[in-house]
Amino acid sequence: MDQDELDNFAEKIVNGSELSDDNILDLLSIKDKVELDKLFYVARAVRDHYFGNKVFLYSFVYFSTYCKNNCSFCYYNCGHDIPRYRLSLEDIERLCDGLKGEGFHMIDLTMGEDPYFYDDPNKLVEIVRTVKDRVGLPIMVSPGVMDKDTFRKLHKNGADFLALYQETYDRELYGKLRRGQSFEERINARKSAKDIGYCIEDGILTRVEPDMRSTLTSLRGLETSDPDMVRVMTFVPQDGTPYEGSEPGSSDQELMIISILRIMFPDRLIPASLDLEGIDGMVHRLNAGANVVTSIISSDSVLEGVVNYDRDMDERDRDIKSVVKRLESMGMVPADQSDFNKVLGM
Template sequence: MTDLFSRMDDAQYCQFIEDIISKKPLTNEMIREMLSVTDRDSLKKMYDAAVAVKNHYFGKNVYLYSFVYFSTYCKNNCAFCYYNSKNKIDRYRVTPEELRKMCEELKDEGVHMIDLTMGEDPHFHNTPENLLEFVRITKEITGLPVMVSPGVVDNDFIKSLRAAGADFFALYQETYQEELYKKLRVGQSFEERTQARKNAKAAGICIEDGILTGFSKMKLSNGEPINPSVSDDIKSAIASIRGMQEADPDQVRVMTFEPQPGTPLAETTQASDLMELKVISILRFVFPDRLIPASLDVAGIPGMVDRLNAGANVVTSIISADSKLEGVVNFDRDVSLSERQRDAKSVIEKLHEMGLERGSQESFENYLNRNRSN
């Protein structure tokens, strides 16, 4: 059977790109067809169309975020996460003095924004001032925009984050299928999570949402499959893409689930990143003028290249070459720090090889200001 892209002649393909640029919505049937594409030429046409749309809105500019995972303590038990409270691992919590030192090192690295991420650590959740202090320190020392990824926090907490200078609030739903959500974000409210994002947007903070792919391979420790077939995975992805549209996010991400040792999904077979790449292109069609990350956390620099070539325009999870901090997925958990190549310099070198460039700080902050005032 032919797919959507192989059926298009050149004129129709150009018209498709024009339609996306003018924000004509995709139908669910079009998304389903795109998620089902396997033909190599059609995949290339899809990725190239996404890059053409990205180029229209962002040109060759790519934005870089430094990742500061400042506390790996968490009270929650997400089935997919290495840092869930039941996993017996070594944990750390950075002190304000340690954060100050890190910020001194980060301020001249060439990143556009600092992403302050934590598990739902009661030290910060129960005493918001502890987190507000971290936001203020980071802004003051680096002078850069700050993203906070604190988990679900109430509206007053969100407003105080804005007052402390937070520019972006990242909170991933992972899936908009509520049954699947219950299996992944065990014991956590679906609505409180969606509401926190809406509260942040209303408070004048840009918001990021994110979803996972690769469920068809997932099995819980009792052997129960999470999503039995690829067609369930496709339904799941469509529901999640549509779900993300509701809060009008300023940044949208997708990541392939990676089995983590010591978690209920540890024995799951790792899915390829093909579905993730297709979803990145579809996100570019559905959210043509929004930021879309290529994370270094899943497959390092080679994975970053594939994701930028599928329509992403931000590189996240940049970690200094000498950093002792963790990533979230950490595909390179066993790789020595000096070999990680997750630093800004290695990323910028690769961007230049690809004919891309680090966008200006001014263009990045213009994006934040424009979206915040919407």
């Protein structure tokens, strides 16, 4: 496609055109760098139509690394004998004081499926209420599959967004990834949250799929959950999992899928996570059509990320000031809080 054709393609998407399965498979089979750059261009044009040069920033607080599950792709699976932590309410209060006024649009409170909170969900409700009272910002929770009553209480006490990733909509692959967990329960939990009034985030893993059809199934599956935010993350082989020692792959596939997601979900939030490749990786993801920076933590943070590219580094370079500086060098800026609140329907 030449420049005019690319612009026409972006315009058609903005005007409501949708990709067929064959279109998606064609895009997934792009190998040529020039063709890939054209896909990124279209994705950026679509994103800019809805969001201009404005980016949303989420602070990441991984407050418990305990988990009762045994996901085959995850470092924190219950079978992995690692040091774990669970922050106390006082620790979280102190942390909140450092987040206030820093420029975040939302606080992402993440935990494994920690039995401590499953035995007494009111303890989790208390954390959400405390963070809301202290920081006053929208809150995203990622507590896993909890019952509707708990979701309702969390929402009533300040949780606005629920992140719950299916990882894949290919059932066979799901069984291998989220070992021992129900495919339907996860979908139903997301539906319950939406009924209650949450915005929801769904997401998929890439580089684990057996073939392109599996990726297509996942992309179509994401549509069925009608997410407000939609994520793709590259699978990274983690210690303490069946994949330990496998060669890590590149993030090229993730970038391509970010662009396809932007074309499929033109006006939704799409994250550029700092957790895989730090700020350089953020730039690539934004250039592929993302519009949210996630997993921002302070440079002296001792808390975990999910993949933790920087686990062994002395100093972590994914704090909000470094992020904003790099955004500005790209001609992008943090959005106003009112822009984000509009996305949330507040």
